[in-house]
Amino acid sequence: MIDQLSWNSLSYTYDGRTTLSFPDGVVHRGEMIAVIGNSGSGKSTWMQLLSGILAIQEGNILYGTTSLLRKSETQRDKLRSRHIGLIFQKNHFLNDLSVQDNLMLPSYAVRQKPDVSFITEHAEKLSVSHLLQSKPSECSVGELQRLSILRTLSTKPSFILADEPTSALDDVNASAILDIFETISKEQNIGILIVTHDQRVKSRVSNTIQIGK
Numbered sequence: 001m002i003d004q005l006s007w008n009s010l011s012y013t014y015d016g017r018t019t020l021s022f023p024d025g026v027v028h029r030g031e032m033i034a035v036i037g038n039s040g041s042g043k044s045t046w047m048q049l050l051s052g053i054l055a056i057q058e059g060n061i062l063y064g065t066t067s068l069l070r071k072s073e074t075q076r077d078k079l080r081s082r083h084i085g086l087i088f089q090k091n092h093f094l095n096d097l098s099v100q101d102n103l104m105l106p107s108y109a110v111r112q113k114p115d116v117s118f119i120t121e122h123a124e125k126l127s128v129s130h131l132l133q134s135k136p137s138e139c140s141v142g143e144l145q146r147l148s149i150l151r152t153l154s155t156k157p158s159f160i161l162a163d164e165p166t167s168a169l170d171d172v173n174a175s176a177i178l179d180i181f182e183t184i185s186k187e188q189n190i191g192i193l194i195v196t197h198d199q200r201v202k203s204r205v206s207n208t209i210q211i212g213k
Ligand SMILES: Nc1ncnc2c1ncn2[C@@H]1O[C@H](COP(=O)(O)OP(=O)(O)OP(=O)(O)O)[C@@H](O)[C@H]1O
Pocket: 014, 015, 018, 020, 037, 038, 039, 040, 041, 042, 043, 044, 045, 046, 197
């Protein structure tokens, strides 16, 4: 378990040309923050750095007191799977499998036995328990977004990094997703970082980090 995620003096250069610099930040478990920036400002790059998908070029990232600096890709993958849950804008579900089987895949990926009672209990809380035997293709966009939150929760992360989780949703569904994040952060003491250009998120978080101008 780690209590905080922090990063400092972070910058990243693509092809020796485009240099992106990021403001320093720290997020604690139980907090919910927004990372806001215009298109092209570097939000995806920042998210990939924080989650260890990209290697650090400049600066440092700490999971608790463990630095990602000079860690191999395999070491970063391990740290990510232990501490971080990722939610992407496009939900990647396998349509040949039931929703429930999809929800169990992350546990198999880290060689753990899926916690079926956790999935059942949280499916109830997220109002998706009636979908567990359905195919992902039979679910709505809002339902898939709630299912992807459940899939991430099943790995019991300390922090969740969510990429534009509300941008494709109408006001009602966006508000429902933000309600769920708020409950998760409080009840399960998870730090939630929402990467977005959706201004609706700003009023719902305790802190906003602006990337770019
Ligand atoms: N693989 C890459 N190679 C070269 N340049 C890249 C690469 N990925 C991103 N960039 C550049 O880095 C800058 C930031 O891109 P990034 O995708 O991080 O921004 P973003 O804020 O997530 O944008 P959006 O909101 O449009 O998804 C852009 O100018 C982009 O063209």
